[in-house]
Amino acid sequence: MTRHLKMDTxxxxxxxxxxxxxxxxxPMDRPDGPKKVAGKATYAHEWEIEGKTFGVLARAPISKGKLxxxxKSSVESLPGILGVFSEDRFLRNPAQGTANEAPIQGVSxxxxxxxxxALVVAETFEQARHGAHMLELVCEADSHGVFDPEANNISPEKPEDDQLDQGDLDKAMAEAAFTVDSTYRTxxxxxAAMEPHCSIASWEGDQLTLHGSYQMVKYNVNELADSLGIEPEKVRIxxxxVGGGFGSKLGIAPEAVAAAIAAKEIGRPVCVTLTxxxxxxxxxxxxxxxQRLRLAADETGKLTGLGHECLVSNLPGETFHEPVIQATHFIYGGENRRLxxxxxxxxxxCAGSVRAPGEAIGMQVLENAMDELAHTSGIDPVELRKRNIPDTHPEEGMPYSSRPFAEALDEGAKRFGWDKRNPEPGKQREGEWLIGMGMAAAARVNMLMESKARVKLKDDGTAIVETDMTDIGTGTYAILTQLCCDMLGLAPEQxxxxxxxxxxxxxxxxxGSFGASSSGSSVYLACQDIRGELARRLGCxxxxxxxxxxxxxxxxxxVSLTDLLAGETxxxxxxxxxxxxxxxxxxxTYGSYFAEVAVNAVTGETRVRRMLGVFGAGRILNHKTATSQxxxxxxxxIGMALHEAMEFDPRDGHVVNNDFAEYHVPVNLDVPQLDVVLLEERDDWASPIQAKGLGELGxxxxxxxxxxxIFNATGVRVREYPATLDKILDGLPELQPA
Amino acid sequence: MRPFDYYRSDDPADAVKAASEKGTLFIAGGTNLLDLMKLDLMTPNRLIDINRIGLDEITPSDDGGLSIGTLVTNSDCAADMRIRQDYAVLSRAILAGASGQLRNKATTGGNLCQRTRCYYFYDPDMACNKRKPGSGCSAIGGANRIHAILGASDECIATYPGDMAVAMAALDAEVVIEGQGGDTRTVPVRDFHRLPGDQPDRDNILESGDLITHVTLPAPAKGRHIYRKVRDRASYAFALVSIAAVVEMDAGKIASASLAFGGLAHKPWHDPAIDDLLTGEAPSEALFDKAADILLADAKGQGQNDFKIPLTRRTLKAVLREATGERS
Structure with missing residues (x-):
């Protein structure tokens, strides 16, 4: 039996x-929590598989050219080396999310x-890694590598679907009471997921099993099969x-394909983990x-024009591009638009999905521009946003489903004490520290994806939920268990x-934040399916x-459930x-953020002192895991604002800060006690469980x-992220002794 | 990681003897060495494990100071009540570095030997005179936001990344070294690390087989002990600039001053002319500017790190204000 629902109404x-x-x-505890803290949740690298060997990928030492x-003889005599593999089926880069087919392949x-x-395989990880370092590669470098997206001599592509020109933005700018025209860079x-990417490939005849760290198993099966040139039925993943994904484990990646090829060749399982x-x-x-932001507003702050023009990059041949303007399309009005x-x-x-692709940087910069408009017009930033909430979609004209945007703004302002903010920058000081408050709106598109699940209600009245859905630390185990409990009247341990x-x-x-509502809906439907059968048996x-x-x-x-089941599942x-x-x-989904920072007037160092987020994402499935998200x-x-950035060598484009010492994600001391408020909301348009996505809204x-x-604290507007101290220093006042 | 021999020693003399072979290195906490070995950036043939040779206590010395055994961990050193009371700058500097886990493993002698930090030194496919003499310096003209503004050479612009040694330089501590053949010598911390010059592969003055046995602190220096570290995130980041200051005031004048600087050079930077300038003077903005003028007279940015020059001036002046001002 299958209960099927297409969300047409x-x-x-x-x-x-x-x-x-x-x-x-x-706020139910995660059922997988005790396993995780006891080290009993098996992550990809940890599977004990008989005869397991280890492979380490060798890197191209040039940016463009030919291998x-x-x-191979440079490493074959080293201790433990079992083989060196390199061939045309190797992946150039990981597949994009939901690709469902092999990405670009080849090593030449x-x-x-x-x-x-190349992949060097050895008895131990250490031997393989040493082999990968020692492997001699002869490459022919092409000196025409492109490393600067803004270089004069390149002409960026203009994807057709991402060119919106509505009305006359230039005219709106010319006639506006207030304007902003600012260019930002992110x-x-x-x-930077905690768990490095890993795959263990093992073959039984022509059947491949891959223990991997992956987010989207059904697509990954097809991507892996296509990469290897075998039937998807021959692949089990x-x-x-998954020890953190954030989009980095969406598509099948080079390590999986290399592991599978090597494992087949040497007849033993091969584990490939990235360093x-x-x-x-x-x-x-x-x-x-x-990102160039242009805002045109009338005397009341109402937008008459909105421009958001972006330049991003990717490798040649990749179809994905960062969808920077995704939320700009619908969050604010303004009839004259160029996006x-x-x-x-x-x-x-390769560029691909990193947590909240599009909105993470698009909303960030749009919300900076809105702050500039608030400052220019003298209208309170919260009020300015409320005045620009459109009645209907400003481009498509359709209505909105449940949208507690104004509520999130008001609730946040009230809870944070926004009325105590001095709108004039640089006015609040505590010793060496300049204090300021800032706010921003949150918005993220909501998506529902096809999803299937099976629930077995066993004759003893306990249930098993089965789906190839993943839990990447988000709480999937918890929410699916909760839904099943409610639908079948069971306790979590059942x-x-x-x-x-x-x-x-x-x-x-x-x-894409769609996992909880999509897979949750499928479990809900599977349980409805069971409820239908139970009702039939009961005669109601x-x-x-x-x-x-x-x-x-x-x-x-x-009657008792077990009687009704009568020995059957x-x-x-x-x-x-x-x-x-x-x-x-x-x-x-919508929300608001409020932050208070202290900027050191001597050094330009910023510390976030408190931060509040108010979010509406439809029905919340687990208050604790949702809050954690x-x-x-x-x-x-906070990391994106203050210090997180990949840095590249300007001459060959290689990333230089490639470890956790130099790639600065926030540490405990960077993050104050955060406050999160989840609004009570149901969105009937989103899913049969009235839930929307939440994983990225934060x-x-x-x-x-x-x-x-930072601007409110210092008067310094940083338009080149991240706002490290060197970008604030110049604008700081010379500090005189007290 | 290249295969290597491992030998565990239980006695300092035995450890030194065992280190006579070329290509031998001592290992204590391993917090830096193991990372470098994993990347094949350091490839010792043999490791002598000195974690069980003793030398893990802090003891009073005859001249009223303290002798810190080379195997005293950073955590233990920072938490020692005598260090906290009489050498607060050292305790503060140690606690400003790394993370709790790393400080639990890192040792006094090992921390002194921490290699310079540079993206290109850490990448085996990049030219680096420190790793491979004569191959060139990729950091010049490359990504060099974290690099040196003082004492760099055309061969190397890397910085010494540690905090502990900066405080030790301010305190004028000494490193006690047992060399091959049993001779013991003493070198001021201020002279322990080197400037790169034309030999950037040498971070410090240790000769092959030398074992650091102790670091000795002179009798406690009176005055305010300040360690100020400026960095990109609040914790677990190397210093962009750090300043260790021990300043004593007397009747409105600076009775004594000792300053050392981290994050600026291939070694903890100490300039006696700054200490001399300050001593005997009444604090003033003009005086602090003069101190910064001396420090930064030969400062040279590499482009991305130019900001370190004004940052250092501002930070130095703030530290001196704090060191000489009224107690709040």
Whole structure:
């Protein structure tokens, strides 16, 4: 049996609000938590597999050119070496999320410094790594590498779908009471997940099993099969625990394909784990951006024009580009609009999805520009945003689904004490420290993806949830368990949720914040399927069925669940598909951020003193894991605002800060106690469980609250992220002794 | 990591003897050496593990100072009550460095031997005169925001990244070294590290097989002990500039001053002319500017790190204000 739902109409039945246990939404502990803290959750590298060998990828030592020859004899006599592999099926770079096919393959053409071009396999990891360092590669460098996206001699591409010209922006700018015309730049980011990327490939005959660290198993199976030239049926991927993904583990990556090729050849399992340096060099980067923001407003601050023109980059041949303007399309009004993205082709590692692609940097910069407009017009930043919330989509004309945007702004301002802010910059001082407050809005598109799940209600009244959905630290195990508990009237210990096995029904995977609502809906539907069968057995309508504490009742009867099961297991399948509700309304999530910073007047060092985020994302499935997602997102925002940036050598484009000592993610001392408020909301247009995506909302503008606070503290407007002290120093007042 | 021999010693004399072979290195906490070995940037043939040779105590010395055994961990040193009371600048400097986990492993002697920090030194595919003499310096003209503004050469612009040694330089501590053949010598911390010159492969004056056995601190220096570290994030980042200052005031004048600087050069920077300038003078903005003039007279930026010059001036003046001002 399968319960299928295509979201063509709003799901107005809010069953989860009517069920007796109401566990969904509660801050239930993760069922996988104890395993993780006890070291019993097995991550990709840790699988003990008989005969396991280790492979380490060798890097291209040039940025552009050809691989002429690999001198395998340079390492073959080293201790433990089992082989050196390099061939045309190797991947140039990871597949983009949801690609579902192989990315660009081959090793002879070198497109960026550090491209993996060979795999050295040995008995131990240390031997393989040494071999990869020692391997002699003969390369022919082409001196025409491009490393600067703004170089004069390149002509960026203009993707057709990302050129919006509506009305007359130039005229609106000329006639406006207030204008902003500012250009910002944001740097490249790496996801910097704690767990390095890893795959263990093992073959039984022509059947390949891959223990990998991957976010989207159903796509990864097809990508791996396509890369190797085998049938998808011959591939099984297991990814039950992922130590952080953030988009960096969306698509099949070079290490998986190399491991599979080598394992087949030597007849033993091969484990390939990236070193930390390789994580920075080979994994998807978030593209740098240049963003020109033009805002035209009338005397009341109402936008009459909005321009957001962006330049991003990627490797030649990649279709993905950072969708910087994604939320700009719908968050604010203004009838005259020019929104565009241009893409420069660089010899730099592949650009792809890094947590909240688009909004992370697009909202950040848009919200800086809004702060500039507030300052120029003298209108309070919160009020300015409220005045510009459009009634209908400013480009498409459709209505919005549930949108607690103004509520998030008001609630945040009230809780933070926004009324105590002095709008004039540089006026508050405590010793050496200049104090300021800033705010920004949050917005992120909402997506629903096709997803399937199976639930087995066993004859003993316990249940098993199975789906190839992943838990990348987000709390999937918890929320799917909670949904199943509510729907079947069970306690958490009666539900066993199993994830990340490609043999299970195919889920959305984790990405784009859609995992929870998509896979959650599929489990909800699978449970509805079971409820239908139980109702039939009980002889009542499904709507009248009441399940609680192992009892089933309806139409005046009550029996124990196990009696109703009568020694059988009932299996239900759920299948959710996106439908017309995606087009009929603009679906998105909203919020607000408020930050207080202290900037040292001597050194320009910034410390965030407190920060609040207020978010609306439809039904919250688990208050604790949802809050944690927001903490994480806001922490990313602090990092993006203050110090996170990949730095490249200007001459060959290789990343120089390739470890955690030099790539500065925030540490504990950078992050104050964060406050997160989740608004009570249901969005019937989004999914049958009225939930929307939340995993990325925490960083869709968060950094702007921090940099806007820096402006309020100092009067310095940093337009080149991150706001490291050297960019603030020049604008600081000379400090005189007290 | 290249295969290597491992020998565990249980006695300082035995350790020195065991280190007579070429290509031998001592290992204590390993917090820097192991990283470098993993990347094949340091490739010893043999490691002598000295974690069990003793020398892990802080003891009073005859001249009223302290003798810190080479194997005293950074955590223990920073937490020692005598260090905290009488050499607060040292405790503060240590706690400003690395992370709790690293400080638990890192040792006094090992920390002195921490290699200079440079993106290009850490990448085996890049030219680096420190790693491979004569191959060139990729940092010049490259990404050099964190690099030296003082004492660099055309061969190398890397900086010494540590904090502990900067405080030790301010305190005028000495390094006690046992060399091959059993001779013991003493070198001021201020002279222990080298400027790169035309031999950037040598970070310090240690000869092959030399074992640091102690660091000795002179009798406590009176006055305010300040360690100020300016960096890109609040913790776990190397200094862009750091200043260790021990300044004593008497009747409105600076009775004594000793300053050392981190993050600026290939070694902890100490300029006696600054200490001399300040001593005996009444504090003033003009005086502090003069101190900065002396420090930065020969400062040279590499482009991306030019900001370190004004940053150092501002920070120095703030440290001197704090050291000489009224107690708040």
């Amino acid at each position: 709003p799901a107005t039945a809010r069953l989860l609000d009517e069920l007796p246990s109401r566990l969904t939404g509660k 002429v020859r690999i001198d 053409e070198i497109s960026y410094f550090g491209q993996p071009i 740097p490249n980011h790496n996801s 297991l990814s039950p625990f 930390r340096q390789q994580v920075f060099e080979n994994v998807m980067r978030r593209s740098e951006s240049r 565009s993205i241009e893409v420069a082709r660089l010899n730099r590692m 539900v066993d949720t199993r994830l990340g096995d490609s043999n299970f029904p195919k889920a959305s995977g984790s990405g 309508d499904e709507d009248a069925l009441h399940l609680n504490g192992g009892k089933a009742s309806g139409s005046g009867q009550e 009932i299996e239900g399948e759920g299948h959710i598909e996106p439908g017309k509700t995606m087009e009929k309304v603009q679906q998105a 927001c903490y994480g997102g806001m922490t990313w925002g 960083l869709c503008g968060a950094g702007a609250a921090v940099t806007n606070a």
